[in-house]
Amino acid sequence: MRTLLPFRALNTLENVEYLDGLIALVQRAARGVIGRGAAKDVLHGVPMGHPLHPLAVQLPIGAWTSAVVLDIVPGAQRSSEALLAIGIVSALPAMAAGWTDWAELHPQQQRVGLVHAAANVSGTLLFAMSWVLRRQGHQSRGAAVSAAALATITLGGTLGGHLAYRLAAGANHAEEVPHLVAPGWQGLAKLADLPVEKLEKRALGDVPLLVWRSASGSVSVLSNKCSHLAGPLDEGVVMSPGPNPCVECPWHHSRFSLATGEVVQGPATSPQAAFKTRVVGGVVEICLPHAG
Ligand code: FES
Structure with a gap:
């Protein structure tokens, strides 16, 4: 029509x-x-x-x-x-x-x-x-x-x-992530293959992910598309590296906790999808609560 x-x-x-x-x-x-x-x-x-x-x-x-x-x-x-x-x-x-x-x-x-x-x-x-x-x-x-x-x-x-x-101004540009991820634990990568304290881009099916391996060995995984306007978080910078690091989006400088995905600084108002992680037999596995 x-x-x-x-x-x-x-x-x-x-x-x-x-x-x-x-x-x-x-x-x-x-x-x-x-x-x-x-x-x-x-x-x-x-x-x-x-x-x-x-x-x-x-x-x-x-x-x-x-x-x-x-x-x-x-x-x-x-x-x-x-x-x-x-x-x-x-x-x-x-x-x-x-x-x-x-x-x-x-x-x-x-x-x-x-x-x-x-x-x-x-x-x-x-x-x-x-x-x-x-x-x-x-x-x-x-x-x-x-x-x-x-x-x-x-x-x-x-x-x-x-x-x-x-034009999706003000919309949550990470909203689709839980609907594209299957429920339950899924293998992501060998722990040894992940660089330490460097933003790493990976994917789970069609969902781009941001992976951060800390110096202490913990692994944080967020959806990589910024909830503000879908900027690529892996091209951002890590602020306040240490016990509570956050990632700053390269487009409009929203900041998200790498541990929880919560917004630390706007313009984003919606959190990033944050995956639970565990290491089984040297392989990092991830699970998104409320996925599916
Ligand atoms: S797209 Fe990330 S802050 Fe705008």
């Missing part, structure tokens, strides 16, 4: 390369404002193990939609005005989380993301204008501007859906 015209335009937007100069400027500015500390991880959603942005947009969208509905209810102007203000204030952390995620995406995702953000910023400004008009006593004009703002935000939301579902 042929894709409907407006949605074909969405597909085209992914490849509009003339946006890239502007994207580079905005990305530099966003990274400069956000920095690289704990606040950045909070805005990504690392402490929750889930992206913060989709959660944070619920309140402004709900408040604004309710405000527009109340505009057709006689005598509800004050409630509508209050909901507009709640939406505007709560949109600020949602935007901060969105820009933080956007700054660590692929170019195709950033092109769609930039237009998504432009629509949502425009919608927010329109809601602010609507609030000002109402405060000045122009209720009807304020309601009309709110309706236009909601339409603009809806366009932004559609682009956000395209980003999440078509």
